[in-house]
Amino acid sequence: MKKYKAIFFDWDGTAVLSRKAPADAAVAAMKPLLQKGIKLVIVSGTTIENIAQGKLEELFTKEELTNLYLGLGRGAYNYAFDEEGRAYVFQDEIPNKKTLLDIHRICFEIHCHLVEKYDYETDIVFSRPNYCKIDLMVKENRGTNLFMQESELDLLKDTMKAHGIKGGLLELIELASSVGEQYGIRVAPTCDAKYLEVGVSSKSDNVNTILARLQKECGITAQECAFWGDEYVGIEPGIYGSDSFMITPETRAGDFFDVSEATGERPEGVKVLGGGVGRFLKFLKNAEC
Ligand SMILES: [Mg+2]
Numbered sequence: 001m002k003k004y005k006a007i008f009f010d011w012d013g014t015a016v017l018s019r020k021a022p023a024d025a026a027v028a029a030m031k032p033l034l035q036k037g038i039k040l041v042i043v044s045g046t047t048i049e050n051i052a053q054g055k056l057e058e059l060f061t062k063e064e065l066t067n068l069y070l071g072l073g074r075g076a077y078n079y080a081f082d083e084e085g086r087a088y089v090f091q092d093e094i095p096n097k098k099t100l101l102d103i104h105r106i107c108f109e110i111h112c113h114l115v116e117k118y119d120y121e122t123d124i125v126f127s128r129p130n131y132c133k134i135d136l137m138v139k140e141n142r143g144t145n146l147f148m149q150e151s152e153l154d155l156l157k158d159t160m161k162a163h164g165i166k167g168g169l170l171e172l173i174e175l176a177s178s179v180g181e182q183y184g185i186r187v188a189p190t191c192d193a194k195y196l197e198v199g200v201s202s203k204s205d206n207v208n209t210i211l212a213r214l215q216k217e218c219g220i221t222a223q224e225c226a227f228w229g230d231e232y233v234g235i236e237p238g239i240y241g242s243d244s245f246m247i248t249p250e251t252r253a254g255d256f257f258d259v260s261e262a263t264g265e266r267p268e269g270v271k272v273l274g275g276g277v278g279r280f281l282k283f284l285k286n287a288e289c
Pocket residue numbers: 010011012013014147229230231
């Protein structure tokens with residue numbers, strides 16, 4: 001496989017099996033690359049406390065950390081590490097309070113619409129700094145495996161159909177966009193098989209921000225980058241998983257790899273390798289320049 005100067009990758013389901021699982025194998029695979037100056041970028045919807053139990057600073061040396069970046073919280077936070085090995089946010093996309101409350105209202109309206117029109121129950125998680133999660137499968141618990149399971153897709157589609165939602169997930173995405181417009185907000189709704197997430201930023205903002213920094217500081221171009229994830233697969237025609245948001249006009253010239261074996265369509269250009277976490281870590285081990 002081609003040698004890359006920067007490797008962007010999802011965390012849950014790509015580098016580790018679950019966020020509670022030990023990160024030892026991922027850390028061991030990352031270290032030699034960081035030592036060689038290859039930039040590693042963790043791109044995840046979660047927050048820094050949930051990456052390697054918040055212990056990244058202890059697991060790597062200060063020198064290694066200078067080549068590590070984090071794009072977290074669905075576009076909210078972009079981290080680098082300082083000379084002392086401490087993580088700091090170098091750019092954020094946190095909406096102000098008014099916008100955040102409007103996002104809450106938008107999600108509540110989506111919830112009301114689904115109950116009124118379809119008797120479809122949802123729960124909403126409000127406690128995120130820049131988006132809400134609307135749980136579309138309130139009776140399904142993912143446990144500690146927070147990434148998408150293939151069977152969930154069918155379950156969700158069946159549940160939506162049973163409630164008469166004929167337009168499927170696309171209908172929900174469009175609903176989110178049109179309610180957002182009423183508030184003057186261009187929302188970035190995303191969907192996996194359990195959650196409809198509504199906010200103003202996405203993984204696209206993380207990869208664009210961090211790639212721009214790498215370009216500026218090290219002259220790294222998108223062609224020299226790989227982007228790995230486990231959620232590229234299409235849930236419906238035209239609606240792809242959260243990792244597909246790493247594909248942007250700025251990053252498009254890079255190489256995109258999916259370690260999921262879920263059947264379905266991927267955005268153009270994504271190479272489906274399957275093999276899960278093991279496949280990604282094997283790539284890291286062989287990626288030394
Ligand atoms: Mg994932």
